[in-house]
Amino acid sequence: GAGVSQSPSNKVTEKGKDVELRCDPISGHTALYWYRQSLGQGLEFLIYFQGNSAPDKSGLPSDRFSAERTGGSVSTLTIQRTQQEDSAVYLCASFKTSGPGTQYFGPGTRLTVL
Amino acid sequence: GEDVEQSLFLSVREGDSSVINCTYTDSSSTYLYWYKQEPGAGLQLLTYIFSNMDMKQDQRLTVLLNKKDKHLSLRIADTQTGDSAIYFCAQGGGGNKLTFGTGTQLKVEL
Numbered sequence: 001g002a003g004v005s006q007s008p009s010n011k012v013t014e015k016g017k018d019v020e021l022r023c024d025p026i027s028g029h030t031a032l033y034w035y036r037q038s039l040g041q042g043l044e045f046l047i048y049f050q051g052n053s054a055p056d057k058s059g060l061p062s063d064r065f066s067a068e069r070t071g072g073s074v075s076t077l078t079i080q081r082t083q084q085e086d087s088a089v090y091l092c093a094s095f096k097t098s099g100p101g102t103q104y105f106g107p108g109t110r111l112t113v114l
Numbered sequence: 115g116e117d118v119e120q121s122l123f124l125s126v127r128e129g130d131s132s133v134i135n136c137t138y139t140d141s142s143s144t145y146l147y148w149y150k151q152e153p154g155a156g157l158q159l160l161t162y163i164f165s166n167m168d169m170k171q172d173q174r175l176t177v178l179l180n181k182k183d184k185h186l187s188l189r190i191a192d193t194q195t196g197d198s199a200i201y202f203c204a205q206g207g208g209g210n211k212l213t214f215g216t217g218t219q220l221k222v223e224l
Contacts, residue, residue, distance in 0.1 A: 004156075033212075042216030043157075043202065056211065091156055102147070103204075103212060105156035 004106035006092050012112045013082055021077045021109045025094030033095075033103065034067055034077050038088040046090075049075065082113045118215035120203055125221045132190040134218045136203030139184060143205040146179060148188045151200045151217070160188070160201075190220075198222045 005024045013019050025032050034046040045059035049069040060066070064082075069075040079086055089110050093103040117139045126132045138146065144165055149157040163170045163177045163186075170177045176189040190197055200219050206212035 035214075043214040045211065045213070048211055093157075102159050102162065103157075104159070105149075107156045 004092055004094050004104050006090075006106035006109050008109060009107065010110045010112075012114065014114050015084060016081055018078065018080045019082055019111065021079075021090050021111070023075045023077070023092030023094075023106060025073065025075070025092070026104055027073075029094035029096055029104070030072070031095050032069060032075050033093045034075070035091045035093065036061075036088045037091060037108070043091065046077070079111075082111075084113045087111055087113045118203055118205055118213050120201075120215040120218045122216065123219050123221070125223060126193050128193060128195060128222055128224050130193055132188075132193045132197070132220055132222075134188045134190075134201050134203075134220065136186040136188075136215055137184055138186065138203070138205045138213075138215075140205050140213070141181070141184060145206065146177075146186050147202075147204040147212070148175075148177065148186075149202040149204060149214075151202065153199075157202060193220075193222050195222045195224070 007022045011019055030051045032049045035043040036046055037043055047067045048056040064080045067077045089108040091108045092106045095103045119137050145162050147162040148160040150160050151157045161172050161175055161177055163179050168179055174191045178187045186203055198221055200217040202217045203215040204212045
């Protein structure tokens with residue numbers, strides 16, 4: 001595809017439910033990030049995948065958050081037992097690690113936990 | 115650790131120049147970036163500068179880098195209402211994790 005896509009664009013869930021957010025990166029991009037952006041806040045790094053290396057999970061806020069990247073392409077961010085403070089826009093970005101390593105962002109998934 | 119700081123808000127009149135400032139801490143950053151986020155949208159890369167450059171110009175955009183002071187700025191000439199957005203500074207690159215600032219909200223008034 002032409003760019004990074006994310007689904008769903010909006011997700012409303014009840015507190016305590018699990019959610020899965022999907023990211024389809026640009027074909028050929030070896031690296032992928034997940035970020036969280038809360039209302040009026042900057043970007044909070046969550047997790048980083050680079051090729052076949054072990055992911056950098058240092059930004060995950062709790063063990064309720066996990067992510068995987070299958071076949072070096074599509075990534076899924078899973079939040080278990082959602083809490084109201086998980087409400088945010090979750091952004092995915094992919095990039096090549098050669099050259100400037102410019103990150104290309106998807107439109108994000110807006111998660112609302114009631 | 116790595117840290118990137120920006121002022122939160124800037125208001126300018128249409129037609130004036132806007133200057134958005136950023137300070138960063140990681141002197142080993144290979145590249146520094148400016149991203150734009152319009153309401154309800156993801157981040158869009160505006161421009162980037164290699165760390166061994168002092169200045170980069172791209173149409174209405176001018177990026178200035180002062181490595182000694184670890185200071186980066188983005189100047190938008192002839193600011194238009196369509197430039198109203200949040201602007202993020204980021205450091206890193208070359209395969210390293212990027213660190214983003216909190217963003218500067220630019221408001222362009224008529």
